Amino acid sequence: MESEKTFKTKTGFCHILPDKIILTRDGVVGNVAKVTVGNNIARTLVIYGAITVGLFYFGYEAYKNGQTLQPILFGLIGLYLIYGIVSSLNNSATPTIDREKIKDVKLKKAIKGLTRSRFEVLFEDENGKIKKRLIMLPGSLTDGQNETENAVEIMREEQLLK
Structure with a gap:
């Protein structure tokens, strides 16, 4: 061996x-990953969380303006991101x-x-x-x-x- x-x-x-x-x-791909994620997955999950909050906010605003398709679409994408965050909580980016x-x-x-x-x-x-x-x-x-x-x-x- x-x-x-x-x-x-x-x-x-x-x-x-x-x-x-x-x-x-x-x-290049490795260097970008090193800068964006590092050795911790928390930064990525925080970014997903911020995007989710933004989607829910814009969905709510669209709902207040009488639209129906945008709030449903933003809500579904937001729920998908929440599912991704929850399922990734036990993930690790450790290099060793x-x-x-x-x-x-x-x-x-x-x-x-x-x-x-x-x-x-x-x-x-x-x-x-x-x-x-x-x-x-x-x-x-x-x-x-x-x-x-x-x-x-x-x-x-x-x-x-x-």
């Missing part, structure tokens, strides 16, 4: 070491995961043309809470199929994916 195995992700690379998983960011703290790794396959494949890594953080780290794989425009097959093979060789 090699000491390190690496595969491409959406924003950089995933390095599988004997004792931990390290996610690095590379290139100790392998001994990993509870489970699942592969979510892509829906062609709609989503990209990803690994969902459930692990225990330093506070003892179970968190989920998404490892997004490259999309269909960047050879996603081959990169996904390579990543799955590495995760199986390292006995992280069953």
Whole structure:
């Protein structure tokens, strides 16, 4: 077994070491992600929350002016964002995961043309809470199929994916 195995992700690379998983960011997409999200998902959730409040406000204003389609549309989009915020509360953006703290790794396959494949890594953080780290794989425009097959093979060789 090699000491390190690496595969491409959406924003950089995933390095599988004997004792931990390290996610690095590379290139333009990685630099943008580093600036906008950093190592914490809270900033993104606050932005989603602000957009939701704005949507509800504009929906309410449109309702007061006698419109019906805009308030319904803004309300549905706002509810969808609230669902996204609630379902993302246990997500983590940590770049390093100790392998001994990993509870489970699942592969979510892509829906062609709609989503990209990803690994969902459930692990225990330093506070003892179970968190989920998404490892997004490259999309269909960047050879996603081959990169996904390579990543799955590495995760199986390292006995992280069953």
